[in-house]
Amino acid sequence: MTQATAIEAGAAPSGRAMTARRGVALAMLFLVGTINFVDRQLLSVLVEPIRADMRFSDTQFGLLTGLAFALFYAAMGVPVAMIADRWNRVKLIGIACIVWSGFTAACGLVSNFWQLALMRFGVGAGEAGGTAPSLSVIADLYPPDRRPLAIGLFTLNGPFGVFVGAAFGAWAAAHIGWRHAFLVIGIVGIVVAPLLIWLVREPARGAMDTGRPADEALPFGQSLAMFVRRRSLRMVMIGSGLAAFVSYGMLNWIPAFLMRTQGMPLDAMATWFAPAAGITFGIGILGGGWLVSRAAKRSPRAYGTIPALATAILIPTFAAALLAGSWQVSLALMLAPMAACTAYVAPALALVQNLTPPRSRATAAAVLMLMFNIVGLGLGPLFIGMVSDALKPVHGDDSLRWALMAILPFALAAGLAQYAMTRHLEKDFAE
Template structure:
């Protein structure tokens, strides 16, 4: 997280303590968010050893990595975010980390599909208290023009978590078993959570905004009304939901595609896929946030045009990566779409933070994340699993190749929605 110092380059000596405090807070929130994503990626990497133990289908795996997690994540997301808009957000994030880490550890003690699904429900409910309150804290530590980059740095926890989860999961499967892998990650989360509560200070709400912060949080209906009233917020919901459908589908199924369809060995997953995924997802998230931070100073249309351009790059490059026969060539070609598929994340989250008042930011972020998680995480992996099972009698292990190709029309729709949003951004920012 040393890159976070770039956010405060040139700060006066009197402001150094503020800079150190907020960059440290950003680093701690990044660490907690990384633990969140390690857990998600761990299940995807360990799918083949778990399937060997408990014998379930691609559709059931799609439920485990997608809908089972996303339904409880989404159901708890808005209520927890409303609490965050009214209570100490740092404490709430710490408590949530303990909850999801406990359920993560419990995943290592299950004996059948339904027990594992129940534990994933608990993980999803706990992780609902992570991202939205964290975004609200970051928005109160950084001014509006620095938020896209700050949020881009924070959301690097996703690709870094993918890297750690893939590398650790592949090592654990070969050395300590998939059950102990879940236990280890759960214990780490339980230990880190108290450090967050102890070391990170709750920031004053609205301290970095020009407008005066409201004394009371907005009711949920008023927070939701902002998405109805502002056209750019409506379009970012649609575009981000479709983009998340594609990116979560890719994230959850590329490891299984490389191993099952392309014949990639498990040890190569740790050696090659883990760093490739971590670096490319990171480039996409940080690059999207960095580009928007700079280009939006000239025109707020960057919040839509840059994600739309990334989606246009993703479509042909991902198709090419899926249609080759060698896992080495496929992984090399995957580098471009794996970077492009996450470029929408930081701009979408920053747009919502910048167009909503301080006392409703956690709730507004949770509303956006309903689309991320119900449409994206919930339905994207499940859709691929269902299509793969449907095609398996005819195509065998090749069915996963065609199931992944089936998400490309959703990528086209996402790019069109992101580009359409640009027409409304000038007016919504002026208001």
């Protein structure tokens, strides 16, 4: 251990002190991550009021919720993660939260599409400093066998953020307007960021691992080479990218589908969709992490088989939900695929943390999240928006139904890649 690592570690806490430290850190990272997802979901929920005000097409909205955000998120993700592998991760997360929250507040001040796109660029650049460094911190707080569940608990910030974003966005659209909604959420993030820096201590790197050197970070080329050398890491990149294409497409377009195509009122969005989405996405993320934590004790193949099984459930149930005749039936049938579409998240993130060295984990997580964000967030919503616009002359408002149906072949490809990964997991874990 180098002198820098020894200083970083300090006196190792134990017993109740370590439990309390873990709890506070996980809770604060969860809170900051929730703000991250509220910022993303808010735009999806407010799509109809914003479209009415600024007259956006579905393709333009797909760009705003997907590619405009994802390009800057991805472009900044790896450089910020490399800083996180070399500097204080907690401070970095706090600074990033202030940056993305400031740009979120500025979304409420725009007057046209290009100004809003520019603000979303800023939100994406700031949020690049959130998830990957947070995963690295969690990996240094929990031992390998507990990481899938701990990461599952952390990534519950996604569904909880969807719930808060949907509920608050629907309420705000009816009572304070979409502009004030962005201002309020931005101010909340700016207030919470200093609390994170004050309450959470930077953990020692590699303290929860055995036989893992934590002396120096790997260059980016060597971090990337791990994904080339280990087949399970290659396959998790492919499977997760395709799964993210489906899940982000669903997440961004289901609210518009229910309101525009199925006739769901705005107040019902807050009353019914917000809790349904929050609970089901949470069940998928936490359930995926919990099941893998248990099943992987018997065989590491669980990192692939459980996400593949969830994808097999998603395909027929989502098709049935899209073909339903009313928003009530559609939402009821949507519960199973909304849970299944997020089951891959915690296993994929935990797998990367467990197969990479301590001082390369933020960078490795950022490499995986390039697939999440370029293929998933960047192209999934945009693909659906473009297909919807192309079908609109023939199908009208029903075009969104068939555009969402068009992502099911990508779900099938994701499931096949997840299952194919199982052949390589035992060998890579043994190494």
